Amino acid sequence: MRNRAVDLTVFWLAILWVLPASSQVSLSKSERDGQPIYVIENKYVRSEIAYTRARSPLSYFDKITQVEQLRQLAPLNGNHGKHTSHGGVAEAVPWTGGSPYMGYLWTQPWQMTARTYDDHVVLTGEITFPYADPVTGRLAELRFQKTMTAYEGSTRLKMDYRIENVGDGPARFQHCVHGSPCVGGTCDDGDYFFAPGDRSWIVWSSILPHLKIPDQSWHSWPIQEAVDFAPSDAEGGLQLFVPASWGVMGDDKTKEVMAMVSSPVMVGDREIPMYMGYTRGGENYYLEPSLTKHISNHDDRWEREGYSVDLDRGETCVFTVDMAMFHGVSKSQVTSVHSMTGDYLLLQAPSVEVDSNKAHIDITIAVTGDAQLIVVEMPTGDVLSTTILTPGKVQRIDEDVSLSDKDATVSVFLGNAAGKQILAEGTGG
Numbered sequence: 486m487r488n489r490a491v492d493l494t495v496f497w498l499a500i501l502w503v504l505p506a507s508s509q510v511s512l513s514k515s516e517r518d519g520q521p522i523y524v525i526e527n528k529y530v531r532s533e534i535a536y537t538r539a540r541s542p543l544s545y546f547d548k549i550t551q552v553e554q555l556r557q558l559a560p561l562n563g564n565h566g567k568h569t570s571h572g573g574v575a576e577a578v579p580w581t582g583g584s585p586y587m588g589y590l591w592t593q594p595w596q597m598t599a600r601t602y603d604d605h606v607v608l609t610g611e612i613t614f615p616y617a618d619p620v621t622g623r624l625a626e627l628r629f630q631k632t633m634t635a636y637e638g639s640t641r642l643k644m645d646y647r648i649e650n651v652g653d654g655p656a657r658f659q660h661c662v663h664g665s666p667c668v669g670g671t672c673d674d675g676d677y678f679f680a681p682g683d684r685s686w687i688v689w690s691s692i693l694p695h696l697k698i699p700d701q702s703w704h705s706w707p708i709q710e711a712v713d714f715a716p717s718d719a720e721g722g723l724q725l726f727v728p729a730s731w732g733v734m735g736d737d738k739t740k741e742v743m744a745m746v747s748s749p750v751m752v753g754d755r756e757i758p759m760y761m762g763y764t765r766g767g768e769n770y771y772l773e774p775s776l777t778k779h780i781s782n783h784d785d786r787w788e789r790e791g792y793s794v795d796l797d798r799g800e801t802c803v804f805t806v807d808m809a810m811f812h813g814v815s816k817s818q819v820t821s822v823h824s825m826t827g828d829y830l831l832l833q834a835p836s837v838e839v840d841s842n843k844a845h846i847d848i849t850i851a852v853t854g855d856a857q858l859i860v861v862e863m864p865t866g867d868v869l870s871t872t873i874l875t876p877g878k879v880q881r882i883d884e885d886v887s888l889s890d891k892d893a894t895v896s897v898f899l900g901n902a903a904g905k906q907i908l909a910e911g912t913g914g
């Protein structure tokens with residue numbers, strides 16, 4: 486039986502699909518609660534960036550299901566001598582818990598640079614701040630730069646991070662993308678967290694006492710009671726980190742999925758892990774891609790492996806986190822997905838079988854924005870087929886194409902406002 490939420494998704498998608506292309510994507514200055522903000526808008530999302538409060542984004546209104554996917558808490562005005570919960574996505578560096586709570590990025594405005602292009606917009610925020618290492622007390626200084634790119638016809642927000650040690654000596658820090666979603670508009674039964682992997686670092690798990698997991702220890706993953714969210718008035722909470730390149734919060738009732746997808750994290754030319762963090766209380770949850778498996782500045786812990794990131798003088802940590810929405814994708818599909826990026830997910834390994842003068846393509850895909858699946862014969866460059874992909878559902882491309890040469894290579898590309906990327910390739914002969 487189709488539920489009403491899914492019917493509404495289909496309705497809104499139909500409305501959005503017929504909107505004129507001139508809606509494209511915009512980046513404009515505005516104001517909320519007396520604070521300056523930037524607004525990014527295209528046909529699928531409207532998002533506010535509250536840079537004076539380090540909320541980037543503060544809001545993420547999903548036009549496909551007509552819900553605000555991020556919690557909207559205290560207004561931006563008022564006394565900000567201490568940290569206030571505004572909801573949204575809070576940037577936290579050089580730590581999340583501790584003093585100042587959520588680190589330094591909310592304590593002063595960022596320097597902002599905005600630029601608009603035909604099919605995408607770019608907003609860069611930068612802030613440099615000194616802080617004392619929680620163990621040694623030694624002064625360190627970081628330059629934090631976040632560049633957000635939004636595309637026409639896409640829910641994807643690309644978030645490029647650059648964290649540079651501009652101090653006089655070595656620096657260490659933590660950083661997490663502290664996201665406060667309530668997917669589907671409410672944090673309720675049927676919501677779930679998932680990240681792919683076979684182990685999780687459990688920081689605390691007092692909301693699941695019967696599991697008797699020691700604090701700060703590895704545990705096998707997935708843990709069903711941790712994956713499935715259920716509102717509860719029980720005391721306690723849960724915080725865990727799964728080493729993984731992506732994590733999601735989904736609502737299996739409405740088949741909405743908020744995804745956070747990370748690139749490799751580079752410090753100089755060495756790669757360090759990305760952890761998908763999940764923090765849950767009785768009434769809500771956080772989705773937190775993190776460079777460390779611990780996010781507070783307790784000085785007795787910072788010297789443990791994986792608890793802070795080391796930067797030599799002048800060294801830089803660089804990575805990208807994509808935030809995007811999938812629709813029409815179930816929990817069972819997410820938990821068995823083959824691969825995920827900010828643009829698409831593939832339910833199985835994509836297949837291209839070339840046999841004499843024919844090729845068989847089999848791809849099952851969901852996209853986060855308007856795209857085309859393009860099948861090309863190489864080296865001629867002939868386009869053999871094009872399939873329009875739209876967000877809202879899983880689409881299967883199962884087709885035969887004829888080739889001009891039995892030794893041809895067949896390449897399958899995904900094309901969208903972010904560019905063209907290869908999904909699969911097959912060669913005959």
Ligand SMILES: [Ca+2]
Nearest residue numbers: 668669671736
């Ligand atoms: Ca929900």
